[in-house]
Amino acid sequence: MAFTTLGGCGAQASVRLAPQNGILGSNSKPFAGIILKKPQQVGSLPLRARGSIFSSPRRLFSPKAAAPKSGDSIRIAVLGASGYTGAEIVRILANHPQFHIKVMTADRKAGEQFGSVFPHLITQDLPRLVAIKDADFSDVDAVFCCLPHGTTQEIIKSLPRHLKIVDLSALLKNYCLQDFRLRDINEYAEWYGHSHRAPELQGEAVYGLTELKRDDIRNARLVANPGCYPTSIQLPLVPLVKAKLIKLTNIIIDAKSGVSGAGRGAKEANLYTEIAEGIHAYGITSHRHVPEIEQGLTDAAESKVTISFTPHLMCMKRGMQSTVYVELASGVTPRDLYEHLKSTYENEEFVKLLHGSNVPCTSHVVGSNYCFMNVYEDRIPGRAIIISVIDNLVKGASGQALQNLNLMMGLPENMGLQYQPLFP
Known part of the structure; x- marks a missing residue:
C-alpha cells in the first residue's frame, strides 16, 4: 500500500490508494479514503482532525467572469412568487449584491405584502405582490418565471424583448414542469396533454444545466431551467454517456423527492395524514421528466437512449436522491466512472x-x-451504482436559476450562492 501525507487547513491526513477493484460500499474498499492520524486530546475529549470528504477541494469563488462595478443594480421580476420556487428565489436574492427585486407577481395574493405570504422573509424590503396583468416591466432587466406550465408560454411571448428570462415553470400536479425544456413540440404535446403555445420561442430557448451548458447560457436571452430530477440524474450520467463508459441500455433510476417537489397547492395526496410515515411511488412509467432526461442523454450519446425511471415522494420537506444503476461498457471498471x-x-x-x-x-x-x-461497485459483475443528492428547491430549481442568470448577465456564476448547507 502507498501512503501520501496531505496538508491543508491544519489537518494531517493520509490517502490510501486502494486496490483497483473497489470503490465504496459495505463489501468493497474505497479508491481513495482519508485516514486521519491520531487526533490531539484536550483532557479526556479528543479533537477531531479534519480532512476533506471531497475528491477535489471546494472553490469558493469563480474566475469565469468579473463582477460589475460597485453600485450597479440589475432589476429583477419574479413571476409566480407565492410558490415554493418563487419564495426560494426571493430568499436567495436577499444575499445577492447586484440583483434587486422590483416586481413580484402572484394573482391569488395580489395586493398582499410578501412577508404575510411567507413570514420567514418578513424582514426583507420587498414590493407588494401584483397580478401578472398589472405588472410593469419597463423598469426591469431580467425575469425569473415560476408560473404553471402552459400559462408560461403565453406570458413569455408577451414580455418585452429586452428582458433576460429564466423559466422555471412552477410545480404542478406532482411534477416539476417546464414549458421550454423539450425541443420536440410533438413530444411536448404527448407528455403535457396540450399543444405548445409558443413554438416560435422553442428554438431560442437554451437548456440551463449550468455545469454542462454554460457557454450556451452566457449568450442566451431565454433559458429553460432544468427540472429537479433531471438535474440530479444528468449531472452524473451525461459525462459518462458522452465518454461511452456505460451501455445505453438497462439504465435504471430510483429517485426520491421531498414533498416540496409537489408544490405548495393543497392536494389530498400531500396532506400530513396521507404522506406521514410513508413513501410512495408516483408517475410510474409516465413522469413528465422522462423525455427531458432522455433528451439530454440522447444528445450526449448521439443515439437514442431510453431509461427506466420511478420517482417516489418522501415524508420530508426538502431533498432529492437519485440512485442510478448502470451497465459498464466493455473493458470499463467502476473506478473508470469515478475517475471520469x-x-x-x-x-x-x-x-x-x-x-x-x-x-x-x-x-x-x-x-x-x-x-x-x-x-x-455493484455486487453484480459489470454493473455500477451512482448516487447523487441535491436540494430540489435550490440546485433543482431556484439556485440553478440564479446560477444561470448570473452567467447571462456577465456576473460570476456563484454570486449570491456562497452559502453552506443547513445541518442538522
Missing part, C-alpha cells in the same frame, strides 16, 4: 464527487446549491 466524473467536475464549485466511505445524503445539501455524488 472526478476529472469532469474537479474545478466545479457546486458539483462535488465524494470519496472514501462517504455516502451522499440529502440532509447534507439542504438549503444549498450543491450536488454531491459518488460511484459504487
Whole structure:
C-alpha cells in the first residue's frame, strides 16, 4: 500500500490508494479514503482532525467572469412568487449584491405584502405582490418565471424583448414542469396533454444545466431551467454517456423527492395524514421528466437512449436522491466512472464527487446549491451504482436559476450562492 501525507487547513491526513477493484460500499474498499492520524486530546475529549470528504477541494469563488462595478443594480421580476420556487428565489436574492427585486407577481395574493405570504422573509424590503396583468416591466432587466406550465408560454411571448428570462415553470400536479425544456413540440404535446403555445420561442430557448451548458447560457436571452430530477440524474450520467463508459441500455433510476417537489397547492395526496410515515411511488412509467432526461442523454450519446425511471415522494420537506444503476461498457471498471466524473467536475464549485466511505445524503445539501455524488461497485459483475443528492428547491430549481442568470448577465456564476448547507 502507498501512503501520501496531505496538508491543508491544519489537518494531517493520509490517502490510501486502494486496490483497483473497489470503490465504496459495505463489501468493497474505497479508491481513495482519508485516514486521519491520531487526533490531539484536550483532557479526556479528543479533537477531531479534519480532512476533506471531497475528491477535489471546494472553490469558493469563480474566475469565469468579473463582477460589475460597485453600485450597479440589475432589476429583477419574479413571476409566480407565492410558490415554493418563487419564495426560494426571493430568499436567495436577499444575499445577492447586484440583483434587486422590483416586481413580484402572484394573482391569488395580489395586493398582499410578501412577508404575510411567507413570514420567514418578513424582514426583507420587498414590493407588494401584483397580478401578472398589472405588472410593469419597463423598469426591469431580467425575469425569473415560476408560473404553471402552459400559462408560461403565453406570458413569455408577451414580455418585452429586452428582458433576460429564466423559466422555471412552477410545480404542478406532482411534477416539476417546464414549458421550454423539450425541443420536440410533438413530444411536448404527448407528455403535457396540450399543444405548445409558443413554438416560435422553442428554438431560442437554451437548456440551463449550468455545469454542462454554460457557454450556451452566457449568450442566451431565454433559458429553460432544468427540472429537479433531471438535474440530479444528468449531472452524473451525461459525462459518462458522452465518454461511452456505460451501455445505453438497462439504465435504471430510483429517485426520491421531498414533498416540496409537489408544490405548495393543497392536494389530498400531500396532506400530513396521507404522506406521514410513508413513501410512495408516483408517475410510474409516465413522469413528465422522462423525455427531458432522455433528451439530454440522447444528445450526449448521439443515439437514442431510453431509461427506466420511478420517482417516489418522501415524508420530508426538502431533498432529492437519485440512485442510478448502470451497465459498464466493455473493458470499463467502476473506478473508470469515478475517475471520469472526478476529472469532469474537479474545478466545479457546486458539483462535488465524494470519496472514501462517504455516502451522499440529502440532509447534507439542504438549503444549498450543491450536488454531491459518488460511484459504487455493484455486487453484480459489470454493473455500477451512482448516487447523487441535491436540494430540489435550490440546485433543482431556484439556485440553478440564479446560477444561470448570473452567467447571462456577465456576473460570476456563484454570486449570491456562497452559502453552506443547513445541518442538522
